[in-house]
Amino acid sequence: MSSRPRKERRPTVMRLVDILTCRDLSDVDPDLTPPSCEASQLKAYLACLLRAVKLGHVKNDAARSFVDDVKSVWLETLAARRVAGVPDKADLSDVSSEAIWSGFVTVLAAFSGRLNLSHMGTLMCEGRPDVPTETLVSVQDDRAFSFWFEAPSANDNLEVDDSELMPLEARLEEIAPRDVVALIELFGRRLHWKQDAVVGRPKSVIWLTLKSSAVGQEIEAAEKAVALAKKTPEDADTILRSLKSASEVRNRLGLWSNPPLRHGIAVVFKRTYTQFIKDDTTRAKAPTIFDAAGYPRFRHWPTPEGIVPDPMGRGRTYELDPAVRDRDRPSDGAPEIVSPPRPLDEVESLVYLGQFGPAPGSGEMAAERKACAEFAAAIAGSKSLTEIVDEISHLLNV
Amino acid sequence: MKVLPDRFKVPEPPYRERRRMPVEAMHHWSPAGWANWLTDGVRLSLSPDRADRVAAFAPLTQDPDLDGPLELWSQLQKILGVKSIMALEEGLALCLAGWSWEDGAEIASYLVRLAGRVGGSAPRAALAKMLQKPHNFAALRGADKLADAVAFALSKRAHTTSIAEMAEVLEPLLVQSRSAAVLVACCQAFADPDGFIPLLKRMAPGLFSLPAEHFHWRFVVNKLVERAGSERAIEAAWSKHSGATTLKEAIAHHRPDLAVDSRPAPKRDASRRPAGADEAHLKRVLEAARRGLRDFNERLDTLQSGIGPLLNGAPDKAALLAEEERSIRQ
Numbered sequence: 123m124s125s126r127p128r129k130e131r132r133p134t135v136m137r138l139v140d141i142l143t144c145r146d147l148s149d150v151d152p153d154l155t156p157p158s159c160e161a162s163q164l165k166a167y168l169a170c171l172l173r174a175v176k177l178g179h180v181k182n183d184a185a186r187s188f189v190d191d192v193k194s195v196w197l198e199t200l201a202a203r204r205v206a207g208v209p210d211k212a213d214l215s216d217v218s219s220e221a222i223w224s225g226f227v228t229v230l231a232a233f234s235g236r237l238n239l240s241h242m243g244t245l246m247c248e249g250r251p252d253v254p255t256e257t258l259v260s261v262q263d264d265r266a267f268s269f270w271f272e273a274p275s276a277n278d279n280l281e282v283d284d285s286e287l288m289p290l291e292a293r294l295e296e297i298a299p300r301d302v303v304a305l306i307e308l309f310g311r312r313l314h315w316k317q318d319a320v321v322g323r324p325k326s327v328i329w330l331t332l333k334s335s336a337v338g339q340e341i342e343a344a345e346k347a348v349a350l351a352k353k354t355p356e357d358a359d360t361i362l363r364s365l366k367s368a369s370e371v372r373n374r375l376g377l378w379s380n381p382p383l384r385h386g387i388a389v390v391f392k393r394t395y396t397q398f399i400k401d402d403t404t405r406a407k408a409p410t411i412f413d414a415a416g417y418p419r420f421r422h423w424p425t426p427e428g429i430v431p432d433p434m435g436r437g438r439t440y441e442l443d444p445a446v447r448d449r450d451r452p453s454d455g456a457p458e459i460v461s462p463p464r465p466l467d468e469v470e471s472l473v474y475l476g477q478f479g480p481a482p483g484s485g486e487m488a489a490e491r492k493a494c495a496e497f498a499a500a501i502a503g504s505k506s507l508t509e510i511v512d513e514i515s516h517l518l519n520v
Numbered sequence: 521m522k523v524l525p526d527r528f529k530v531p532e533p534p535y536r537e538r539r540r541m542p543v544e545a546m547h548h549w550s551p552a553g554w555a556n557w558l559t560d561g562v563r564l565s566l567s568p569d570r571a572d573r574v575a576a577f578a579p580l581t582q583d584p585d586l587d588g589p590l591e592l593w594s595q596l597q598k599i600l601g602v603k604s605i606m607a608l609e610e611g612l613a614l615c616l617a618g619w620s621w622e623d624g625a626e627i628a629s630y631l632v633r634l635a636g637r638v639g640g641s642a643p644r645a646a647l648a649k650m651l652q653k654p655h656n657f658a659a660l661r662g663a664d665k666l667a668d669a670v671a672f673a674l675s676k677r678a679h680t681t682s683i684a685e686m687a688e689v690l691e692p693l694l695v696q697s698r699s700a701a702v703l704v705a706c707c708q709a710f711a712d713p714d715g716f717i718p719l720l721k722r723m724a725p726g727l728f729s730l731p732a733e734h735f736h737w738r739f740v741v742n743k744l745v746e747r748a749g750s751e752r753a754i755e756a757a758w759s760k761h762s763g764a765t766t767l768k769e770a771i772a773h774h775r776p777d778l779a780v781d782s783r784p785a786p787k788r789d790a791s792r793r794p795a796g797a798d799e800a801h802l803k804r805v806l807e808a809a810r811r812g813l814r815d816f817n818e819r820l821d822t823l824q825s826g827i828g829p830l831l832n833g834a835p836d837k838a839a840l841l842a843e844e845e846r847s848i849r850q
Contacts, residue, residue: 160579224579231574231584265586290699290739295590295633295672300742308735323585325570355777379582381591417582487598 136193136212138515142508143212146219160223161507162494163418167226168510169502170411170422175517177431179422180410182518188233188412189520195225227416245399245406245435245459256334257470258391258398259341260321261371263384263478267292267305269323270466272314288314299362299477302385303348306472315466321389322463327413329375330406331439331456332395336374340367341388344475365476374456376419376440378481386475391468399459406461408437413460419497421455426503432457440497442482447500547604554611555618562630589634609640616646621655625662629669636673644677651689657696664697671700675747680711691723698724702740709748713755716744717763732769740767741774750775755784 141147146161156162171188174180193212199221200212214222271288289308291301308314322328331337344367351358368386371377380386391398399406407413414420423438424431429452432438439455441447447454483493502510514520549557564576565584573584580595581587596608615631628650635643647670657663670693674683683690683704694701701723709716720740721728730736744753757768757780771780 220579227579228571228574232571263586265588289735290702293668293697293699294703295588295636295668296676298742298746300746301739304735304738304742326585355775358777381594383590485598490598 136197138189138193138520139511140212141196141214141222142511144214144217144219144222147222147507156488156491156495157498158219159418159490159494161219162491162498163416164219164223164226165507165510166421166498166501167230167411167416168507168514169498169505170420170425172510172514172517173425173427174410174422175514177424179408180412185514186518186520188229189514189518191233192226192229193520195229196222199225223416230411230415233412245408246433254332254334254395256332256338257394258330259333259337260328260330260389260391260464261375261377261475262321262387262389263380264297264302264305264387265384266321266387267309270309270316270319271305272316296383297385298359299365299385299474300358302387302474303351303358303362306387306474309472319466320463321466321469324463326415326463327409327460328463329409329458329460330391330398331375331458333390337371337456340370340374340475341390341473343367344388345473348474362474362476365474366479368475368477369479371475372478372481373442373446374439375458376421376442376455378419378442378484379417380478380481382478382480384478386478388473388475390470390473391464392470393468398461404461404464406459408432408435409458409460418494421501425501426505428503440500444482444496546600549604549607549611551607551610551614554608555614558611558615558631558634559627562627565630566626589630589637593634593637605638606640609638609642612638613642613646616643616650619650621653621660625660625666629662629665632666632669632673636669636676641677644673647673648686648689651686651693657693660696663693664700667693667695667697667700670694671697671703675703675707680708683708684711694723695725698727698736699739702727702743703747706740706743706747709744709752709756713748713752714759714761716748716756717759717761717767721761721763728763728766732766732773737766737770738774741770745775745778750778751784754778754780758783 146158147164157165171180171185175182175185196214196217197212199217200214267289271292289305291297291305294301297305320328333341344365347361347365347367351361354361368380371386371388372380393401398404408423409420410422411420419440419442421438421440423429423436434457436457436459438453439458441450441454483489483496561576564572567573567576570584576584577587577592577595580599581591583591597605600608612631612635616628616635619628619631632647635647651670657667660666670690674690690704694704701720705716705720705723708719727736727740741753744756748756753771757764757771768780771778
């Protein structure tokens with residue numbers, strides 16, 4: 123006798139708390155068994171979202187819409203796996219934290235909340251005596267040159283005006299320090315700039331910090347080293363290769379993902395912080411998770427609860443070096459703001475910072491898990507993932 | 521019954537969904553599985569739709585607009601074991617070997633740049649096969665990017681002899697990009713500095729009509745010194761081919777630290793050395809050693825006069841000199 127095939131029952135609705143059914147997201151002691159990096163990042167991002175909603179930096183409607191979109195993606199994941207279950211409950215016990223984080227990031231990357239003024243608090247400077255007067259800086263890597271310089275319009279060996287060609291260094295997959303310095307020099311002469319080129323990517327945001335404190339010192343040191351390399355060409359390669367400013371700046375700014383081998387470039391802008399934020403057309407804002415779009419080391423400032431907020435409403439980066447982080451806690455890192463990409467005309471100068479080394483804690487899987495768990499703990503404070511999820515569920519009714 | 525909003529009605533998992541979570545399964549993929557994943561991923565990464573680019577190699581790559589083969593490879597290295605890496609390399613080789621010109625140059629460029637990163641030789645063997653397929657590169661869209669990618673892969677991994685063997689196949693592609701032509705010619709200059717200018721003239725003919733101060737010549741000079749070394753760069757500039765003067769001027773202009781004005785020492789050839797040359801050479805060495813020893817002796821005198829009481833039992837200078845002479849003669 124053949125048995126009648128059982129009708130498949132898929133969950134069709136989901137509450138945010140259902141993600142706690144995922145086996146990888148259970149709250150364990152991170153010192154004993156560090157959770158996966160994805161689980162830690164999800165915890166950190168949800169803590170950031172909760173904090174942003176509580177502080178009014180993100181409107182409830184926007185946050186609710188985002189969580190609904192993410193839930194629908196998680197349901198798609200369940201449907202793809204043909205998971206049977208109770209129709210009114212999503213059982214993610216067979217779904218890894220990696221899948222859950224991936225769905226979260228997919229929605230973040232496409233969410234329209236980015237740069238929407240209604241989603242985040244504005245910056246303040248009126249009537250403040252301590253408004254910084256330093257210029258703004260953004261740290262990029264050598265890949266940006268391919269967006270800044272004009273690409274050849276045709277076969278560059280044939281009858282084409284060479285003055286219109288992109289510098290050859292910008293076409294290389296892997297470039298040497300000397301090449302980067304050459305490109306910076308060409309950039310400074312405003313040669314071969316691509317029309318309408320910007321710092322930062324179109325439809326995204328540019329991350330800006332102040333040319334002050336630790337970051338500024340590193341940039342100045344790098345400027346001196348490059349000047350010395352130009353004066354002593356016989357030692358230029360040695361000087362440029364031993365430049366470590368990129369790694370230091372990366373640590374201060376929490377640039378976890380910048381891959382080793384890439385070269386760091388500080389883009390120094392003409393305008394001061396005050397001039398920049400007073401100009402309404404710049405649409406400068408403090409960053410939220412919607413700007414970070416899943417970047418592995420973003421924190422919404424002030425996070426966690428109990429931390430004194432920035433008096434001017436700016437964000438703050440996460441320091442990657444554990445020794446410096448412990449020393450400077452809780453105000454480790456550097457202030458940061460975001461704005462739409464800036465035209466090249468606003469750039470004062472480019473400074474070569476050297477090659478990025480590996481980020482502290484990166485490389486070995488176990489070390490990375492530990493670093494991710496430390497990051498999540500720094501963001502969420504004493505709160506567990508269960509507590510964070512419960513609070514978001516109650517606040518937003520999701 | 522309450523009607524569900526549209527977004528909850530998912531009739532079939534979308535393509536993006538199926539691609540989303542490869543990491544769990546990656547450790548068990550066959551080369552064919554890797555080939556499919558790579559080909560699909562590269563296609564998505566080149567899509568104008570940002571959401572497609574996010575999904576391309578998610579969650580391995582972070583930045584859909586900037587991340588390329590380097591970032592993908594560094595992430596894969598972190599999560600894969602030796603066996604999986606080997607399967608990946610074979611999969612990449614399958615992609616390259618099975619690629620046809622109709623697929624366009626952009627996808628191939630990505631795969632070739634990835635082939636330049638991996639350690640195994642299978643992808644580069646497949647690259648050689650790929651290039652042997654006859655095609656009119658001048659009509660291929662994005663041929664310059666493919667040329668750059670091939671030049672990178674060759675300069676990163678291939679031996680100069682294997683590049684020389686492929687010269688006939690490579691040249692039609694490399695002439696599509698001046699940077700690619702320069703890079704490969706500079707790599708070859710390590711083995712044959714004298715052949716550098718003729719090779720560069722064949723692959724980047726327009727270069728020699730530019731003045732030596734042009735920034736393209738700076739690129740040539742920097743890459744030549746970087747890839748072949750300063751001695752071979754100067755040797756190439758002193759070759760007897762037409763165009764050597766431009767190269768010499770370019771080196772003098774862009775790398776003033778290199779003494780390009782002095783002719784490099786002629787190559788030593790033991791078989792052509794005149795009789796007695798070895799003896800004369802040894803005499804010169806011995807004389808230089810004696811001078812060195814005398815200098816040492818003088819410094820020792822100065823030291824002894826300063827800290828004499830501390831140097832009880834200092835070596836006898838004459839004995840030391842005789843000992844050194846004996847050892848040098850031997």
